[in-house]
Amino acid sequence: MTTYGFIGAGNMAGAIVEGMVAAGRSAEVLVWSAHGSAAALAERTGVALAASGPDLVALADVVVLAVKPHVVPTVLAGLQEALDAARPLVVSVAAGLSTSRLESLLPDGARVVRAMPNMAAGVRESMTALATGAAASQEDLEAVAGLMSEVGSTMVLAEKDFSAFIALAGSSPAFVFTFVEALARAGVEAGIPKAQAVEIVAQAVLGSARTVQVEARRRRETGQGRTPADLVDAVCSPGGTTVAGVVAMERAGFSSALIEGARATRARDLELS
Ligand SMILES: NC(=O)C1=CN([C@@H]2O[C@H](COP(=O)(O)OP(=O)(O)OC[C@H]3O[C@@H](n4cnc5c(N)ncnc54)[C@H](OP(=O)(O)O)[C@@H]3O)[C@@H](O)[C@H]2O)C=CC1
Numbered sequence: 462m463t464t465y466g467f468i469g470a471g472n473m474a475g476a477i478v479e480g481m482v483a484a485g486r487s488a489e490v491l492v493w494s495a496h497g498s499a500a501a502l503a504e505r506t507g508v509a510l511a512a513s514g515p516d517l518v519a520l521a522d523v524v525v526l527a528v529k530p531h532v533v534p535t536v537l538a539g540l541q542e543a544l545d546a547a548r549p550l551v552v553s554v555a556a557g558l559s560t561s562r563l564e565s566l567l568p569d570g571a572r573v574v575r576a577m578p579n580m581a582a583g584v585r586e587s588m589t590a591l592a593t594g595a596a597a598s599q600e601d602l603e604a605v606a607g608l609m610s611e612v613g614s615t616m617v618l619a620e621k622d623f624s625a626f627i628a629l630a631g632s633s634p635a636f637v638f639t640f641v642e643a644l645a646r647a648g649v650e651a652g653i654p655k656a657q658a659v660e661i662v663a664q665a666v667l668g669s670a671r672t673v674q675v676e677a678r679r680r681r682e683t684g685q686g687r688t689p690a691d692l693v694d695a696v697c698s699p700g701g702t703t704v705a706g707v708v709a710m711e712r713a714g715f716s717s718a719l720i721e722g723a724r725a726t727r728a729r730d731l732e733l734s
């Protein structure tokens with residue numbers, strides 16, 4: 462059994478750990494953080510809490526760094542001795558930190574895999590990108606894919622594309638949550654209670670996403686599936702309600718706003734690195 466040790470237990474580690482617990486793999490998880498959030502996560506989910514960072518490193522086969530990017534150098538500086546002794550596989554989910562930057566902060570020859578998950582890991586629907594560092598093997602990649610595929614879909618991605626990926630998947634749940642909140646507010650304006658409006662919009666988003674996936678699969682397999690643009694056309698009856706809404710949304714800059722959001726996210730990731 463592989464033991465996955467999480468350093469940092471905030472939003473992202475919390476989502477992955479909750480996904481692992483939902484997958485029945487809580488026995489493989491160990492957590493630690495500096496100021497009490499790991500203790501709270503362990504209490505909430507029943508996973509084991511390490512006594513200290515060095516203890517976690519000594520016990521884990523795979524150490525997952527889930528602290529903010531600017532905290533990673535300090536955390537690794539405090540763990541050098543333990544990392545050098547145990548030589549675990551190190552996984553980072555931090556935005557903006559390349560595998561080569563991570564390797565420069567670790568003992569020589571450290572095996573590093575970079576992962577970019579998203580918050581949907583908590584419901585086992587993350588979209589996670591993976592890239593290996595210079596010393597990591599195919600087996601190392603498979604160990605991390607084994608962890609992340611328990612909490613959603615995974616894809617191996619060239620590291621140069623991670624900034625774009627963060628815009629499309631790592632950060633995009635916040636774009637979608639903003640969309641849900643805004644559309645639900647429109648429902649409230651029209652007289653629907655907020656909780657009911659959120660439930661309605663969430664199911665509409667879920668169903669739309671599933672439709673895109675099913676059509677994309679059909680397109681791959683048979684060449685017949687519809688693209689997202691085809692699906693927009695399928696909902697827009699000529700002279701109907703939807704096209705009136707889509708035209709008004711585009712007049713207000715909906716597509717441009719999303720593209721600008723993705724560009725700013727990508728630019729910020731490049732800036733962090
Ligand atoms: N949030 C998201 O949707 C996503 C986040 N990420 C990446 O995940 C990483 C974590 O982000 P997120 O979970 O949102 O951040 P949070 O602020 O929610 O969590 C950060 C965690 O770091 C811990 N921490 C802070 N300082 C130290 C320290 N010196 N030693 C050990 N642990 C420490 C905190 O615990 P304590 O206070 O107890 O020390 C806390 O549990 C980031 O690098 C981010 O780029 C990647 C994809 C998506």
Ligand SMILES: O=C(O)[C@@H]1CCC=N1
Nearest residue numbers: 555556627631632633
């Ligand atoms: O906002 C951030 O920097 C992190 C990385 C991806 C999602 N949250």
